[in-house]
Amino acid sequence: MADPHGFQKFNRAEPAHRPVPLRLLDWHEVYEKAPEGQIQQQATRCMDCGVPFCHEGCPLGNIIPEWNDLVRQDRWREAFDRLHATNNFPEFTGRLCPAPCEGACVLGISDDAVTIKNVELAIAERGFAEGWVTPIKPSFDTGMKVAVVGSGPAGMAAAQQLTRAGHKVTVFERDDRVGGLMRYGVPEYKMENKWIDRRLEQMKAEGTEFRVGVSPTAADLNNFDAVVLATGTPVPRELPVEGRELEGIYPAMEYLNLQNRVCEGDTDEAAINAKGKNVIIIGGGDTGTDCFGTALRQGAAKVTQFDIRARAPKNRAASTPWPMYPLIYRTATAHEEGEYVVTGDESAAEIEALGLAKRAKGEELGSRTYSVNTVSFHGENGHVSTLRGNEVKVVDGRRVPIEDTDFEMDADLVLLALGFAGAERGGVIRELGVAFDERGRMVRDENYRAETKPLFPNFRPKVYVAGDNGRGQSLIVWAIAEGRACAAAVDADLMGETSLPVAVSPATKPLSV
Incomplete structure (x- = not known):
């Protein structure tokens, strides 16, 4: 049980920022390391409210009160496991997510919300420092091959989940490096790209294959059993x-x-x-x-x-x-x-x-x-x-x-x-005959299946849509949630059932922040 008086003992506190003249001299992240014990104090402010609305505020359905209390008790390894049960990349969301969970924190009704985002990041970084982030390899091979087009957070999450389910996953990325807008759209002072590379090491060790600098054609994708489109919404609004x-x-x-x-x-x-x-x-x-x-x-x-x-x-x-x-x-x-x-x-x-x-x-x-x-x-x-x-x-x-x-x-x-006007419509998207709605989003059903009319003769794989290209421009936490949910839908279609967890479904769930 959480400390019901924690929020009375401690005020909200966040890590200090590096001095402005100093941090403008480089591209490193702006936050100082939190003082010893600060993160545990902040986790203690989580007050065992009984009905944790932070769950609904988080698109991933993170079990926030549980890992907050585990951190309070100095049980970091258990907190790490609980956090990764719902989020593949907490080191990304801990840096980049605007924390809708904090907006829904019950404590925030009359006081400052719990610093959920900072606790999340601290757990993730503690995991890397302690060597807890290791490859989670599949226990069997399904014999199925899945292509993921796009390597942003939605594509990465879908690929990791499908690889762990036993499928042979190949990620296609047209840029020269993996990461999508996380790498080439987010400035390094907000998140350094070395953190992306660090997570990619785990994914490669698990068996996910990455092909960079490649824009696949329909012919390339026809050799797969399923295709996940996670190409984002890069078209800028004019x-x-x-x-x-x-x-x-x-x-x-x-x-x-x-x-x-x-x-x-x-x-x-x-x-x-x-x-x-x-x-x-x-x-x-x-x-x-x-x-x-x-x-x-x-x-x-x-x-x-x-x-x-x-x-x-x-x-x-x-x-x-x-x-x-x-x-x-x-x-x-x-x-x-x-x-x-x-x-x-x-x-x-x-x-x-x-x-x-x-x-x-x-x-x-x-x-x-x-x-x-x-x-x-x-x-x-x-x-x-x-x-x-x-x-x-x-x-x-x-x-x-x-x-x-x-x-x-x-x-x-x-x-x-x-902002952005929607997903791109050329290349393989045009070849697959993907339908678009009036907002420039790819049309899909409640199971993430895309509406397509392939121009390529006898195109075999089922096509799915995950992330911004189906949802519209949104948050990194929504992208990861969509990647996980889409992976579960693909696995269920290929295998008849799935044990992959999913936080958001169906794909037609209304837009949030």
């Missing part, structure tokens, strides 16, 4: 305004991809670079925030992030009552960096790295602006130089311009972080 064709305006993922390749050692400097430039990021979500932190590390002269939405309230909004994921004003680590105020005491190295030579004492590195709409871009010699916009308000559910709020802002680099 901004169709005057001047969009000017040089210097790019989709956010193109920009992030190039910097991540620098971090991988492929090139010395990103082809799209913010150093010394006035950078405007259009889009207030996670991708825009990732661009914010990346531009600061590249030494941008000024970074401004536009959000068309109004600034969220400090406390939970009435529109997102508990246990929904709360609409509140949040400060990401990148925004914390933007709020850093130049002191005038920075070292020469810090001035060079932070682009402070152009800044006055007391100036912030970056800023966020709310209720802003972009009207047009203008340039010189074919390159963007200014952005024109206005402030907006919501009237009868529509955003309309506010009179006399027009403005113009210098812009040397503009990054469009407006």
